[in-house]
Amino acid sequence: MAAPRQQRIDPKSVPAPKARTRSGRPGGRPPGAPKVKKATVGDWIGAARPLTLPLSIAPVTLGAASAYAIAPDRGPAWPWPLALLCLAVAVFLQIGVNFANDYSDGIRGTDKYRVGPARLTASGAARPRTVLTVALVFFGLAAVAGLVIVVQTGHWWLLAVGAVAIVAAWFYTGGKRPYGYNALGEIVAFVFFGLVATIGTAFVLTGGIPFDSWVAGSAIGSFAAAALLVNNIRDREQDALAGKRTLAVLFGNLGSRILYAVLMLVPFVLLGWFVLLYSNTIFTYFALLAAAPAVLITLLAKTPAELIISLKLTSVTALGYALLLGWAIGF
Numbered sequence: 001m002a003a004p005r006q007q008r009i010d011p012k013s014v015p016a017p018k019a020r021t022r023s024g025r026p027g028g029r030p031p032g033a034p035k036v037k038k039a040t041v042g043d044w045i046g047a048a049r050p051l052t053l054p055l056s057i058a059p060v061t062l063g064a065a066s067a068y069a070i071a072p073d074r075g076p077a078w079p080w081p082l083a084l085l086c087l088a089v090a091v092f093l094q095i096g097v098n099f100a101n102d103y104s105d106g107i108r109g110t111d112k113y114r115v116g117p118a119r120l121t122a123s124g125a126a127r128p129r130t131v132l133t134v135a136l137v138f139f140g141l142a143a144v145a146g147l148v149i150v151v152q153t154g155h156w157w158l159l160a161v162g163a164v165a166i167v168a169a170w171f172y173t174g175g176k177r178p179y180g181y182n183a184l185g186e187i188v189a190f191v192f193f194g195l196v197a198t199i200g201t202a203f204v205l206t207g208g209i210p211f212d213s214w215v216a217g218s219a220i221g222s223f224a225a226a227a228l229l230v231n232n233i234r235d236r237e238q239d240a241l242a243g244k245r246t247l248a249v250l251f252g253n254l255g256s257r258i259l260y261a262v263l264m265l266v267p268f269v270l271l272g273w274f275v276l277l278y279s280n281t282i283f284t285y286f287a288l289l290a291a292a293p294a295v296l297i298t299l300l301a302k303t304p305a306e307l308i309i310s311l312k313l314t315s316v317t318a319l320g321y322a323l324l325l326g327w328a329i330g331f
Contacts, residue, residue: 039125047120047131049098054315055193055224056094058322060087062216063201065326070210079205082152086201088145089162094193096138097169101180103131104173109242139166149204161200165192183247185232186225194221212329215274219267219325223318226263229256230298230314234307261295264314267321280328287321 039047064083071078106121107128120126146162168188172180179188198217203209232239232248233256240249248256268288274281294313301307 037125039120043120043125044134047099047102047126048095051312051315052094052098052227053091054319055220055227056090056197057087058223058318059193059197059217059220060090060201061322061326062220062329063198063213064205065330066198066202066210066213066216067205068330069212070206082149082204083201085145085149085152086197086204089142089149090193090197092138092142092145093165093169096135096142096166097172099131099135099138100170101173103128103135104178106131108173139169142166153204153207155204158200158204161196165196168192180246181244183245183250186228186247189224189228190221193224194218212274212277215270216325216329219270220318220322222263222266223314223321226260227311227314227318229260229263230294230307230310233257233260233298234304234311257299260298260310264291264295264317271325274325274328278328280331281325284321284324284328287317287324290317290320 060083063086067083068074068078102119102121106119109122118125121128121131143162143166146158150156150158150162169192171178172185172188179185195214195217198220199209199213202213229247232246233253236246236248236253236256239246247259251259268285268291271281271284274284290313294310294317297306297313298310301310
């Protein structure tokens, strides 16, 4: 049987195959999706949230001032290196918790609702593992500085305090049940960035706990809680959508703003104790020049940008208060 004749096909009539696109991830990049810009040095510095660092400097300043006021020798023999190590612990912990918060909220999907500055993890500008590594590095630096303090002072039980501080920093938004999602963030901020940092610094430098450090720690703790609260007021509606039950979500719009005002004014009430003891304390009331506008803006703010201004003024108030009161106590 003869085989059928094969039909010749003109190669020019066959359509060229479509070019395959590769996006570097399964499924390809969605059509029209914007290309994510990789994080710059400035982005990483911003992710450390320098605006919050005064809140870690302030308690150490007042703790050191309380210790300096009762020191028998205020000359070169005074333990300045220990004071700097206390400052390092506080600052490294603050930066560490900021990166840990960026990582945890980012992988949880909470930050996709935020209205504030974009975060490294949520925006895709940096890999989550890289952000986590940076957070752990700063926690490690805080631990090393704390270990040096323990070796120098011989107070080994302080290792437990440091461990609890790092655990608290991580579980703010990390872990299965972060306390920051259950309206406890401001309370923990008051305790660790107020009482613990101030009293702990005074204890490291004196071996005791001056009563001044309790009062000063309560004042700075109020500022720390206020800073976190105004940040959460800005993201209140978005946090509610994400299931993040912050104090601002529970108290509502008006209630949380009133609470912020109370937290900002309590430190100036506590100044009454220091006015009775140190004549220069009166100058600390100049910090109201930043506190009063912060309260007014927060009570009347209608946009996230206004609340960011309040956050900046809160940090300025805390640092100014600490420097002025520290000078009054120590000198």
